[in-house]
Amino acid sequence: MADIEKYSEATFENIRHTNEYGQEFWYARELQQALEYSQWRRFEETIERAKTACLQSENSIEDHFANVGKMVSIGSGAQREIDDIMLSRYACYLIVMNGDPRKQIIAVGQTYFAVKTRQQELVDNYDQLTEDQKRLAIRDEIKRHNKSLAEAAQMAGVETSLDYATFQNYGYMGLYGGLKAQDIKRRKGLKKSQDILDHMGSTELAANLFRATQTDEKLRRENVQGKDAANRTHYEVGAKVRQTIAELGGTMPEDLPTPEKSVKQLAREQEKQLKK
Template sequence: MKELKGKEYIRFESIKHTREDGSEYWSARELGPALEYSKWENFHNVIKRAMIACENSGHSVSNDFPEVRKIVEAGAALKPKLDYELTRYACYLIVQNGDPRKEVIALGQTYFAIQTYRQELADHYNQLDEDRRRLVVRGDIKQWNQLLAETAHDAGVITNEEFAIFQNAGYMGLYGGLDVDDIHVRKGLTASQNMC
């Protein structure tokens, strides 16, 4: 499968809405055209199939597909127009039930699968106590530092002295020009204490 393209990522991010409580939703009336559905009726059929999948998976259709009515001009009169404020999960189900011949559906499947996974990770992380969060962060930092060391080595930073200079330059970038010794003084650390 193709990697998710930046412009396709923007296609879905640009129509995402955020409520005052921080929760996100997508308007079905905006998602349909983003998924290249030109007729509401055709897209609404996809939404209905996704609602069935939602219900069968034990989720609440009213929570993931809340119905809203928007007032729009229809000639000289105003009339209500059906819309849905779709959760990320609802969007995921919609693209799973969309027309598989459309490339944008495959891109939507990738986008919403990644976003759903990221949210699950964030929710899991937020449920951890402070000590466990610290362990997760330390593990991440260890992996990134290993990757940084490998990249520096590939770029020609070979000796311990070169690596120390490289690391110090990184600290100077993070701490507004302060080198390792300056940071120790600022934090009140002894020379043998780790800055982390």
């Protein structure tokens, strides 16, 4: 599992792009290098097999494989245009499933894109999910948004790891009626090393997702500057989410039950099912 996380961050996540509509995509030329294909011609053969699989699945090739031109440097400041393809996550999944099975990175890519594709399916069909599936989907969203929140906090002046831990505590205190992370862990019976977010039900996770996204947007929108101001902003947003829960007659997050299985346990079980 550690290898998969390592490669997904360093190899696949780092070459993921987002267009102006918020849609993610990968460039085939970059994926070729990531999957260790030295020749474009050989990689094109894999792409063609993936396109065939796409058609056989009754999906439109144009929706997942978009031909584009790309300018590359050829030395002395000169450039020339080469063919490239914008790939959807599903297209990448089909490519790695049709790749050279002898390559270790192909095996890692198969697991990575299979899991990510399944997670997106869960998000797209949220109303039909079980509680465990909702937890997996929301937790994945929080991971993505926490990266953006960390960036916004850093821009505001939250620089060190200790600063960020303090910043996060202010958000928790606002949402949990004054409880810090360590207090929440104590209530949940967790160890210091365990991640609070991995031990929340879907309702509690959703409240924390809203806290994170709204704090992120507020920090950026109002160009908040200074650690104290950032901490105060996070606390205020958390408190506002708590107030909204109270006004709707909901259960306070600290009073919600702690699930028996962690999100990490659920993810491992899901991964085993995908491999089967």
